[in-house]
Amino acid sequence: MTEMTKTARILDGKAAAAAIKSELAERVAALKAKGVTPGIATVLVGADPASQLYVSMKHKQSEEIGMNSIQRELPADATQAQVEDLIDELNADPACHGYIVQLPLPKHLDTDAILERIDPAKDADGLHPTNLGRLVLNVNGEITSPLPCTPRGVIELLERNGFSLAGKHVVVVGRGVTIGRSIGLLLTRRAVNATVTLTHTGTKNLPELLRQADVIVGAAGAKHIVKAADVKPGAAVLDVGVTRETDPETGKSRVFGDIDPAAAEVAGWISPNPGGVGPMTVALLMTNVVEAAERQAAQASGPATAR
Numbered sequence: 001m002t003e004m005t006k007t008a009r010i011l012d013g014k015a016a017a018a019a020i021k022s023e024l025a026e027r028v029a030a031l032k033a034k035g036v037t038p039g040i041a042t043v044l045v046g047a048d049p050a051s052q053l054y055v056s057m058k059h060k061q062s063e064e065i066g067m068n069s070i071q072r073e074l075p076a077d078a079t080q081a082q083v084e085d086l087i088d089e090l091n092a093d094p095a096c097h098g099y100i101v102q103l104p105l106p107k108h109l110d111t112d113a114i115l116e117r118i119d120p121a122k123d124a125d126g127l128h129p130t131n132l133g134r135l136v137l138n139v140n141g142e143i144t145s146p147l148p149c150t151p152r153g154v155i156e157l158l159e160r161n162g163f164s165l166a167g168k169h170v171v172v173v174g175r176g177v178t179i180g181r182s183i184g185l186l187l188t189r190r191a192v193n194a195t196v197t198l199t200h201t202g203t204k205n206l207p208e209l210l211r212q213a214d215v216i217v218g219a220a221g222a223k224h225i226v227k228a229a230d231v232k233p234g235a236a237v238l239d240v241g242v243t244r245e246t247d248p249e250t251g252k253s254r255v256f257g258d259i260d261p262a263a264a265e266v267a268g269w270i271s272p273n274p275g276g277v278g279p280m281t282v283a284l285l286m287t288n289v290v291e292a293a294e295r296q297a298a299q300a301s302g303p304a305t306a307r
């Protein structure tokens with residue numbers, strides 16, 4: 001008797017992100033031909049090394065596809081008023097078509113007030129209350145406002161690998177705004193047509209629900225909360241969770257996902273972490289800004305009658 005170890009196909013986020021970036025490079029070139037260089041900005045408050053790394057990644061990749069990148073920094077002890085002045089400045093800057101405020105912000109700042117101050121048309125994260133509200137209200141029509149990046153990245157990663165979500169049951173683990181709470185708004189739109197169950201660390205019958213899933217999105221930030229035994233054979237499993245632990249013996253920091261690695265032997269598809277949804281988030285962040293620039297350019301040259 002031969003023992004076969006099945007291995008899931010990889011949802012390669014780096015490859016899908018590279019494809020998106022080459023498409024974006026063409027759209028950037030088309031905008032430049034019309035005299036518009038799409039500009040992305042980041043606001044970093046303080047000098048957290050992980051945040052600095054993430055921000056520099058975003059600038060490097062934006063410049064690679066021909067975008068203009070604007071890097072703004074404030075000291076860790078910046079006041080609420082200083083951050084809000086910078087937001088007002090970027091809102092008014094025609095060279096900045098979209099931007100993010102890198103999270104988390106220092107604890108003394110009112111994060112919600114800062115995020116709500118961003119011009120919704122320039123909201124590169126797609127998480128401004130106005131943009132989330134538009135998603136809630138518009139189930140059928142075309143959406144002409146920025147969309148949440150990571151949820152959009154998850155959907156693009158599946159679709160670009162030939163995985164159709166129509167009619168599928170997606171079980172999402174995690175209720176944070178960046179993924180858990182917002183991804184259902186995209187997945188249940190008629191254009192995608194998936195069915196969504198939103199679960200979290202307080203869900204009592206989580207294994208039972210997971211076993212019914214055609215797609216599992218692990219975004220609770222709870223180490224290995226999704227066990228191999230809870231994955232339906234052939235299901236697509238996407239790992240978006242990040243849990244950092246310091247090894248007490250070596251003192252080294254290690255990163256764990258929400259998915260038990262043994263799930264790869266049961267799943268049909270698996271997105272690695274790193275190399276999965278992370279690169280997609282950056283690609284969709286840039287997509288939001290290019291789309292914002294396209295809309296702002298169209299408005300500037302549009303008919304003068306409609307008001």
Ligand SMILES: Nc1nc(=O)c2c([nH]1)NC[C@@H]1CN(c3ccc(C(=O)N[C@@H](CCC(=O)O)C(=O)O)cc3)C=[N+]21
Nearest residue numbers: 054100101102103104125274275276277278279281282
């Ligand atoms: N306003 C705001 N918007 C964000 O989108 C946002 C944020 N704040 N704060 C922090 C988190 C984290 N985040 C990541 C994006 C890409 C990778 C990524 O590409 N990771 C690589 C590995 C990169 C590496 O560590 O070398 C990967 O998964 O393969 C990771 C994390 C965006 N965030």
